[in-house]
Amino acid sequence: xxxxxxxxxxxxxxxxxxxxxxxxxxxxxxxxxxxxxxxxxxxxxxxxxxxxxxxxxxxxxxxxxxxxxxxxxxxxxxxxxxxxxxxxxxxxxxxxxxxxxxxxxxxxxxxxxxxxxxxxxxxxxxxxxxxxxxxxxxxxxxxxxxxxxxxxxxxxxxxxxxxxxxxxxxxxxxxxxxxxxxxxxxxxxxxxxxxxxxxxxxxxxxxxxxxxxxxxxxxxxxxxxxxxxxxxxxxxxxxxxxxxxxxxxxxxxxxxxxxxxxxxxxxxxxxxxxxxxxxxxxxxxxxxxxxxxxxxxxxxxxxxx
Numbered sequence: 001x002x003x004x005x006x007x008x009x010x011x012x013x014x015x016x017x018x019x020x021x022x023x024x025x026x027x028x029x030x031x032x033x034x035x036x037x038x039x040x041x042x043x044x045x046x047x048x049x050x051x052x053x054x055x056x057x058x059x060x061x062x063x064x065x066x067x068x069x070x071x072x073x074x075x076x077x078x079x080x081x082x083x084x085x086x087x088x089x090x091x092x093x094x095x096x097x098x099x100x101x102x103x104x105x106x107x108x109x110x111x112x113x114x115x116x117x118x119x120x121x122x123x124x125x126x127x128x129x130x131x132x133x134x135x136x137x138x139x140x141x142x143x144x145x146x147x148x149x150x151x152x153x154x155x156x157x158x159x160x161x162x163x164x165x166x167x168x169x170x171x172x173x174x175x176x177x178x179x180x181x182x183x184x185x186x187x188x189x190x191x192x193x194x195x196x197x198x199x200x201x202x203x204x205x206x207x208x209x210x211x212x213x214x215x216x217x218x219x220x221x222x223x224x225x226x227x228x229x230x231x232x233x234x235x236x237x238x239x240x241x242x243x244x245x246x247x248x249x250x251x252x253x254x255x256x257x258x259x260x261x262x263x264x265x266x267x268x269x270x271x272x273x274x275x276x277x278x279x280x281x282x283x284x285x286x287x288x289x290x291x292x293x294x295x296x297x298x299x300x301x302x303x304x305x
Contacts, residue, residue, distance in 0.1 A: 049164075049171075049174075050173070050174050051100070051162075051171075051174035051175050051176040051177065051180060052174070052176070052177045052179075052180060053160065053174060053175045053176060053177045053180075053186075054160050054174065054175065055160070055162070055171055055172045055173045055174045055175055056160060056161045056162055056170050056171055056172045056175065057159045057160055057161065058172065060159065060161055060170075061088060061092070063159060064087075064088050064091060064155050064156075064159070065084055065085070065088050067154055067155045068082070068084035068087055068088070068151070068155055069084050071151050071154050071155070072084065072151070076117075076151075079117055079151065082114070082115070082117075082151065083114065086114055087111065087114050087115050087155075090110040090111040090114055091111050091161075093107075093110070094107040094108050094110075094111060094185070094189075095107070095161055095162060095163040095170075095185045096163045096169040096170055097163055097164070097165060097169035098163040098165070099163075099165060100162035100163055100164070100171065100175060100176050100181075100184050100185055101176055101180070101181035101183055101184060102183060103183050103184060103185050103188045104183065104188070105188060105191075105192055107188070108188060108189055108192050111152075112152070112192055112193070112196055115151050115152045115155070116151075116152070116196060116200075117150070117151060118200065119145060119150070119197070119200040119201060119202075120145075121202040121203030121204075122143075122202075122203035122204045122205075123143065123144055123145045123203075124144075124145060124197070124198075124200070124201035124202075124205045124206070125137075125138065125144040125145060125146050125205075125206045125207070125208065126146070126147075126198075126205065126206070126207040126208070126224050126228050127146060127207065127208045127209070127224070128207070128208075128209055128210070128217075128218070128219065128222045128223070128224040128225070129209065129210035129213050129217070129219075129222075130208045130209065130210045130245060133208070133245060133284065133287070133288065134146055134208045135148060135149075136287055137208075137283075137284050137287055140287060141283070144206065147193060147194060147197045150193075150197060152193045152196075153193060153197075156189060156190075156193070160175055160186060161175070161185055161186070162175035162176065162184065162185045162186075163185070190223065191223070191227055194223050194224075194227050194228050194231075195227050195228070195231050197228070198227065198228040198229075198230075198231035198232050199231050199233065201232055201233070201236065201237055202233075202236040202237060203236075203237065203238055204237075204238055204239045204240075204241060205232065205237055205239070205240055205241070206240075206241045206242075206243060207224065207240065207241070207242055207243065208243045208245060208281075208284065209242065209243070209244050209245070209261075210245060210246075210247075211244045211245060211246040211252060211253060211254045211255060211258070211279070211280075212246045212247040212250060212251050212252065212253050213253060213254070214251070214253050216253075216254060216258070216259065216260030217244055217253075217254045217258065217260050217261055218260040218261055218263060218264040219260070220263075225264075229264075229267060229268070230271075232271070232273070234271055234272045234273060237273060238274065239273065239274040239275070239276060240268055240273045240274070240275050240276075241275075241276045241277075241278070242256070242261065242264070242265075242275065242276065242277040242278065243278055243281035243284060244256055244261060244277060244278065244279050244280070244281075245280060245281065245284055245285070245288070246279070246280060247288075248285075248288050248289065248291075248292040248295050248297050248298065249292070249295055249297060255279050256277035256278070256279050261277060265277065285297075285298075
């Protein structure tokens with residue numbers, strides 16, 4: 001009898017020991033699998049790199065969703081079928097947990113497809129170095145749309161974002177400037193959005209340039225000069241109207257006969273566009289004069305005696 005009890009106890013201990021070993025092995029295997037599964041997405045990074053530009057906008061999700069819902073409900077109810085949650089998710093997936101110097105156009109392709117919408121003919125307004133003025137103009141005149149007046153541009157205007165391979169996957173402290181790396185989240189986004197905006201243009205298109213810039217109103221390195229101008233479709237676009245605006249009171253660095261404008265006209269003519277250039281397009285100049293009503297440049301007429 002004692003021999004049988006000893007054997008039974010020995011079997012129980014053996015079973016218990018085997019169970020403990022199996023449990024430990026399972027735990028080790030789970031840890032290894034978890035590490036393997038997350039390694040590709042969450043690369044180990046000892047600390048976030050310090051970049052020279054501002055970090056991701058605080059409460060980015062709420063900002064993007066709020067702007068999206070405002071755009072499709074209050075401003076453009078005809079776009080009410082757009083899915084703002086999907087748009088936000090596609091934006092987040094484009095950069096979260098990714099090296100902010102390794103972003104590709106493919107990362108943003110789903111977002112571009114989800115947020116794109118038709119641009120009415122004769123309404124496209126491009127710009128360079130006239131940001132504040134051109135957007136004051138489109139706010140006062142609904143006949144024109146800049147990129148920032150489209151859903152994509154409206155959501156992203158003056159907002160920044162970038163990822164980081166380590167948790168939490170978003171860098172709120174700093175993001176890379178274009179000078180640090182060209183394939184950063186902001187640069188790639190705006191290049192793609194600008195290309196799509198230019199491709200959608202039809203009829204007469206407008207471009208507002210700054211004639212008070214000493215280096216020249218047209219710059220080949222600008223988004224307009226390097227991307228938008230080459231993605232306008234000569235089959236769809238009938239004319240390009242250049243509005244060359246100078247600051248009230250100057251300096252008047254360049255007119256329509258200036259060197260950089262003539263270079264722009266030459267590029268457009270080579271692509272078979274008809275061009276009209278106008279110095280100080282009057283409707284826009286009147287808007288400038290709202291802030292400078294007493295300046296001599298803003299006098300509608302002069303007394304001749």
